[in-house]
Amino acid sequence: MMKRIVVALGGNAILTDDPTAAGQAKALEKTAQQLVKFVQAGYQLVVTHGNGPQVGNLLLQQEAGSSNKNPAMPLDTVGSMTQGEIGLWLSNALNKELNQLGLTDKRVATIMTRTEVDPADPAFSNPTKPIGPFYNHAEAEQIKAANPTWTLAEDAGRGYRRVVASPKPINILESQEIEKLVDDNTILIAGGGGGVPVIQKDGVYIGSEAVIDKDFTSEKIAELIQADQLIILTAVDNIAINFGQATEKKLTTVTVAEMQQYVQENQFAKGSMLPKVIAAMDFVNATGKEAVVTGLDNIEALMAEHAGTHIVA
Ligand SMILES: Nc1ncnc2c1ncn2[C@@H]1O[C@H](COP(=O)(O)OP(=O)(O)O)[C@@H](O)[C@H]1O
Numbered sequence: 001m002m003k004r005i006v007v008a009l010g011g012n013a014i015l016t017d018d019p020t021a022a023g024q025a026k027a028l029e030k031t032a033q034q035l036v037k038f039v040q041a042g043y044q045l046v047v048t049h050g051n052g053p054q055v056g057n058l059l060l061q062q063e064a065g066s067s068n069k070n071p072a073m074p075l076d077t078v079g080s081m082t083q084g085e086i087g088l089w090l091s092n093a094l095n096k097e098l099n100q101l102g103l104t105d106k107r108v109a110t111i112m113t114r115t116e117v118d119p120a121d122p123a124f125s126n127p128t129k130p131i132g133p134f135y136n137h138a139e140a141e142q143i144k145a146a147n148p149t150w151t152l153a154e155d156a157g158r159g160y161r162r163v164v165a166s167p168k169p170i171n172i173l174e175s176q177e178i179e180k181l182v183d184d185n186t187i188l189i190a191g192g193g194g195g196v197p198v199i200q201k202d203g204v205y206i207g208s209e210a211v212i213d214k215d216f217t218s219e220k221i222a223e224l225i226q227a228d229q230l231i232i233l234t235a236v237d238n239i240a241i242n243f244g245q246a247t248e249k250k251l252t253t254v255t256v257a258e259m260q261q262y263v264q265e266n267q268f269a270k271g272s273m274l275p276k277v278i279a280a281m282d283f284v285n286a287t288g289k290e291a292v293v294t295g296l297d298n299i300e301a302l303m304a305e306h307a308g309t310h311i312v313a
């Protein structure tokens with residue numbers, strides 16, 4: 001049986017200083033060059049990705065161009081648009097790289113994914129997910145005055161960003177389709193931006209105004225499609241304790257119990273490393289299999305030398 005993996009891409013894999021479509025597409029070519037290493041190793045591959053900057057930027061464009069005849073689309077719809085744009089750039093980039101390697105029989109597809117959330121999730125009344133650009137203090141004050149319904153919060157000590165609700169995924173509506181396609185050896189891009197959050201109301205699904213954390217959605221997809229491994233790629237090669245301090249120690253293989261202890265010690269920053277750690281622990285607890293957190297450029301070392309941080313039962 002081929003090894004099946006779900007690989008979550010962080011901001012460093014999809015973000016670039018060049019905001020044009022060509023610039024963003026180019027950035028994804030570098031990412032594709034790394035991802036195909038999994039394909040060359042014979043793995044079945046599902047790629048998930050974030051959308052925080054993209055969904056916020058697109059929402060601003062929608063609102064700036066809104067009129068009665070052509071109104072701005074709501075957050076759920078804009079979220080689906082970001083799955084489309086990033087899926088397009090990454091599909092093209094993967095096809096380009098696969099062609100260059102002579103792997104022309106490999107299929108690539110992007111699946112618009114809906115993630116079911118609980119309408120009673122307390123996250124709906126406590127917005128925490130940063131989206132779109134950073135603002136300085138003065139800009140943030142102006143924006144708050146102009147948009148009284150928005151919530152702004154400090155993010156990563158780099159300024160202020162709009163924050164929206166971020167409920168937890170409870171189900172992935174397209175998980176069976178993802179599993180069938182990946183079984184058929186299609187390289188799949190799915191669960192983009194955490195999936196479009198939907199709730200059930202009167203027997204039908206409707207979109208909700210939120211952005212789900214892609215690490216939690218990646219975990220849910222990995223669990224539902226019976227992946228052998230969840231791999232979360234980010235800007236660092238290892239999770240660390242005492243991160244950024246002289247006593248920093250990179251973690252290599254850690255049990256869930258040890259990780260839980262570190263969580264209690266507040267070793268992992270909320271909104272950045274903590275969701276990855278929780279998603280990794282959830283996957284290991286649910287499946288007994290392992291999760292890995294490492295850097296995008298560390299894929300070869302991960303496969304050859306077991307590099308990265310491995311969370312195990
Ligand atoms: N304990 C920790 N160990 C390693 N990195 C940490 C830790 N705490 C916070 N971080 C930061 O978290 C970042 C990853 O989070 P983030 O940039 O939000 O992820 P994403 O790759 O999903 O965009 C790392 O680049 C690092 O700067």
Ligand SMILES: NC(=O)OP(=O)(O)O
Pocket residue numbers: 010011049050051052053193194211212213214215
């Ligand atoms: N949806 C999501 O988690 O996006 P980021 O990873 O870009 O914050």
